[in-house]
Amino acid sequence: MESTARSPARICRGCWDQMHVPIPIRGPLALPFRAFGITRSKMNPNICTICERSFRYVKKQQHISAAATILFADIRGFTHLSERMDPLILSEIVSAFQDRCAQAVWDHDGIVNKQMGDGLMAIFNFPIKIRHHVDAAIAAALDIQRSCTSALRSLDLHADGLALDALGVGIGVHTGQVEIGEFSTFRSDFTAIGSAVNLAARLESQAAAGEILVSAEAAAQAPNLMAGTQTRTYRLKGIEQPVVAQVLFKG
Numbered sequence: 001m002e003s004t005a006r007s008p009a010r011i012c013r014g015c016w017d018q019m020h021v022p023i024p025i026r027g028p029l030a031l032p033f034r035a036f037g038i039t040r041s042k043m044n045p046n047i048c049t050i051c052e053r054s055f056r057y058v059k060k061q062q063h064i065s066a067a068a069t070i071l072f073a074d075i076r077g078f079t080h081l082s083e084r085m086d087p088l089i090l091s092e093i094v095s096a097f098q099d100r101c102a103q104a105v106w107d108h109d110g111i112v113n114k115q116m117g118d119g120l121m122a123i124f125n126f127p128i129k130i131r132h133h134v135d136a137a138i139a140a141a142l143d144i145q146r147s148c149t150s151a152l153r154s155l156d157l158h159a160d161g162l163a164l165d166a167l168g169v170g171i172g173v174h175t176g177q178v179e180i181g182e183f184s185t186f187r188s189d190f191t192a193i194g195s196a197v198n199l200a201a202r203l204e205s206q207a208a209a210g211e212i213l214v215s216a217e218a219a220a221q222a223p224n225l226m227a228g229t230q231t232r233t234y235r236l237k238g239i240e241q242p243v244v245a246q247v248l249f250k251g
């Protein structure tokens with residue numbers, strides 16, 4: 001396809017990559033589709049609601065096993081802060097965070113699969129295929145750190161006595177085979193499950209504000225981005241073997 005990550009696609013890149021079917025999502029050709037409720041997805045504006053909600057139709061299966069890179073991000077120190085802060089300011093912080101994260105993920109062709117308050121889960125390599133999906137996820141993580149730091153600074157938070165400087169984003173990245181599909185009978189959108197997803201989530205829970213923890217497996221696939229980074233070993237809840245990760249700090 002001629003469109004790049006930063007230019008809006010005229011046809012759904014998910015439907016194209018998965019089925020080679022051109023579904024118009026922008027321009028006059030998209031209008032009749034819109035009349036049938038087929039619009040751009042909230043997971044990524046370059047994919048459509050067919051590939052978001054009709055996984056079974058798109059893949060002809062309930063779920064598939066696929067290679068993907070998973071990114072989890074959340075606001076460190078947020079729970080502590082939320083007990084002491086005006087809900088209005090909290091919601092401003094969360095929207096600034098979610099908007100910046102989504103933009104960074106979309107800029108690298110990933111999808112924001114789940115948003116959970118002050119956290120999110122992104123998938124790279126489905127439904128938009130990405131040749132170097134680990135690189136894409138790490139580049140998105142670096143963008144998240146950069147743009148969230150400036151967003152938090154510009155929010156003009158007046159909170160006397162609160163440790164706002166400690167507020168920052170922690171990110172975990174891991175890659176592997178995941179199961180992608182619809183796993184709920186009352187929700188029709190797809191998600192990814194499996195041990196690779198759990199490990200990404202656990203790494204994120206260990207990341208301090210400003211840190212990106214990249215599993216050794218993922219780091220090995222992105223040597224250019226990870227050169228010279230620090231190595232740490234973690235004992236993670238629910239995972240028997242010690243987990244080795246490389247640490248990237250926000251620039």
Ligand SMILES: [Zn+2]
Pocket residue numbers: 012013014015016023047048049050051052
């Ligand atoms: Zn689509």
